[in-house]
Amino acid sequence: xxxxxxxxxxxxxxxxxxxxxxxxxxxxxxxxxxxxxxxxxxxxxxxxxxxxxxxxxxxxxxxxxxxxxxxxxxxxxxxxxxxxxxxxxxxxxxxxxxxxxxxxxxxxxxxxxxxxxxxxxxxxxxxxxxxxxxxxxxxxxxxxxxxxxxxxxxxxxxxxxxxxxxxxxxxxxxxxxxxxxxxxxxxxxxxxxxxxxxxx
Amino acid sequence: xxxxxxxxxxxxxxxxxxxxxxxxxxxxxxxxxxxxxxxxxxxxxxxxxxxxxxxxxxxxxxxxxxxxxxxxxxxxxxxxxxxxxxxxxxxxxxxxxxxxxxxxxxxxxxxxxxxxxxxxxxxxxxxxxxxxxxxxxxxxxxxxxxxxxxxxxxxxxxxxxxxxxxxxxxxxxxxxxxxxxxxxxxxxxxxxxxxxxxxx
Numbered sequence: 001x002x003x004x005x006x007x008x009x010x011x012x013x014x015x016x017x018x019x020x021x022x023x024x025x026x027x028x029x030x031x032x033x034x035x036x037x038x039x040x041x042x043x044x045x046x047x048x049x050x051x052x053x054x055x056x057x058x059x060x061x062x063x064x065x066x067x068x069x070x071x072x073x074x075x076x077x078x079x080x081x082x083x084x085x086x087x088x089x090x091x092x093x094x095x096x097x098x099x100x101x102x103x104x105x106x107x108x109x110x111x112x113x114x115x116x117x118x119x120x121x122x123x124x125x126x127x128x129x130x131x132x133x134x135x136x137x138x139x140x141x142x143x144x145x146x147x148x149x150x151x152x153x154x155x156x157x158x159x160x161x162x163x164x165x166x167x168x169x170x171x172x173x174x175x176x177x178x179x180x181x182x183x184x185x186x187x188x189x190x191x192x193x194x195x196x197x198x199x200x
Numbered sequence: 201x202x203x204x205x206x207x208x209x210x211x212x213x214x215x216x217x218x219x220x221x222x223x224x225x226x227x228x229x230x231x232x233x234x235x236x237x238x239x240x241x242x243x244x245x246x247x248x249x250x251x252x253x254x255x256x257x258x259x260x261x262x263x264x265x266x267x268x269x270x271x272x273x274x275x276x277x278x279x280x281x282x283x284x285x286x287x288x289x290x291x292x293x294x295x296x297x298x299x300x301x302x303x304x305x306x307x308x309x310x311x312x313x314x315x316x317x318x319x320x321x322x323x324x325x326x327x328x329x330x331x332x333x334x335x336x337x338x339x340x341x342x343x344x345x346x347x348x349x350x351x352x353x354x355x356x357x358x359x360x361x362x363x364x365x366x367x368x369x370x371x372x373x374x375x376x377x378x379x380x381x382x383x384x385x386x387x388x389x390x391x392x393x394x395x396x397x398x399x400x
Contacts, residue, residue, distance in 0.1 A: 046332060050246065072330060120330050130272060130320050132246060133388070134334035188333070191395045192388060199387070 001193060003125070004031060006038070006052040006066035011153045016067070018177060019186030023193065025065075033059055045070065045082055045122035046134055057126040065189075069121040069181060071155045073105075073143060075112040080105070081120070084155065102147055102158045115142040117159060119168070121181035123189050133192050137184035141168065152176060201393060202226060203325070206252040206266035208237070211353045216267070218377060219386030223393065225265075233259055245270065245282055245322035246334055257326040265389075269321040269381060271355045273305075273343060275312040280305070281320070284355065302347055302358045315343040317359060319368070321381035323389050333392050337384035341368065352376060 002024045005013055017025055028036030038055040042048040045068045052066035070084030080087040088104045089095045096104065109115075122136040139161075147157035149169030157169035161179065168176060177183035202224045205213055217225055228236030238255040242248040245268045252266035270284030280287040288304045289295045296304065309315075322336040339361075347357035349369030357369035361379065368376060377383035 046246075046250065046334070118330055122332070130318055130336065130338045132322070132334070132336040134246070134332070135392075136330065136332040138330045187399070188392060188395060191391065192335075195388060195391045 001063060001197070002026060004028060004056055004060055004062050004064045006036070006056040006064055008037065012067055012182070015173070015177065015180070015182050016065075016186055018173075019183060020190050020193070023190075028056060028059075031060060031062070040068065040082075042068075042082065045120055045136055046124070048082055049122040049124035049134065050126075050132075053124040053126045063128075064126045066124050067121060067182065067185075068124075069119065071105075071159065072118050072120050072138075073109060073112075074116040074118075075109065075114045098154055099147075102155060105155070106143070106145065106147075106158060109143055112143075115144075117141055117143045119155070119159065119181040121185045123182075123185045125189060125192075127196075133189060135185045135188045135192075137181050137188065139168070139179055139181040139184070201263060201397070203263050203265045204228060204231060204256055204260055206236070206238070206256040206264055212267055212382070215373070215377065215380070215382050216265075216386055218373075219383060220390050220393070223390075228256060228259075231260060231262070240268065240282075242268075242282065245320055245336055246324070248282055249322040249324035249334065250326075250332075253324040253326045253332075263328075264326045266324050267321060267382065267385075268324075269319065271305075271359065272318050272320050273309060273312075274316040274318075275309065275314045298354055299347075302355060305355070306343070306345065306347075306358055309343055312343075317341055317343050319355070319359065319381040321385045323382075323385045325389060325392075327396075333389060335385045335388045335392075337381050337388065339368070339379055339381040339384065 005025050005027060007013060038052055040048045040051060042051050048068035049066045053064045056064035070081050072078040072081050087101050119139040125133045141159040141161050144158045144160045148167040149157050152169040157167055159168045205225050205227060207213060238252055240248045240251060242251055248268035249266045253264045256264035270281050272278040272281050287301050319339040325333045341359040341361045344358045344360045348367040349357050352369040357367055359368045
């Protein structure tokens, strides 16, 4: 199946591709909408993923997939959560880059004994006017005290996975897809697509 | 897996049971919450299903499943939709029973040549704090001119399925589960649960 992906984030497309073998993932720009953009003003990951997928479906009428993800820190009650990409740039301040954001989050969490955190990913697929699949999955980990690793993107260098004894930024793309929030959500969505093709 | 179902509607529980073989479906009353109730004030089926599932999960901390469903009439832009159960009883008027609601809807649709409609069902499952599965599926049909059949509930007697040459109220429970919005959504959700047990 051809799926449009409502994202301008090239990293996300690179991660999603291998999760949907047998499907063709395209960007809005590939179907004549290079300026596709939408305000993510929801209060939950599911809401934001739906906002993006619905906007792309309204524009194209084709099956539209969107991802919304973030990092939830337990000791911060799930923050930065849906605001992860904008962390530290509230109130109109300039958007921080990943290195600055990671440093700020670690500084703000310095005093926390409870280091539990989880990456969260909501994937929403609009198939047609009334058919929708949504999967929200997680990758639980622990907040490091300093960044580690060069791979991945965003908060990957400051999240440690005890079972693998690595930060997320130290994983290969294959390893990351096996355990990540986006990998888990993507595989479940692919499972739904396989079932959809068997029983439309 | 044991699943709590956020519904007071016995019909829905009867329909959902066979869709989840190998799982144990329980009502809030079965786990000590006979008065469980929540205001469904969302504007979409997904939102309402999530409101109910989240409320039950917040109360119990156990995997919580909720259904929100309705009838979307094409010529009415998808109405009555999420307001299907309250159709005709807006502005504080007394709630109509199914027979009255069906009669009112058919009367209000008398002039429509376009009889297309679709039952829509959103199922939301909250597994834990951050893991959520949502499936919204449909059962497309045509609005009859007068009720037919004694089975089912709600709008079933006024929706005709051309492929089966029957109204939804003329289907056996097995037939209904095979083609209905709730049957389709339930089977996809069961497929996700099977995959979840294979790959937690």
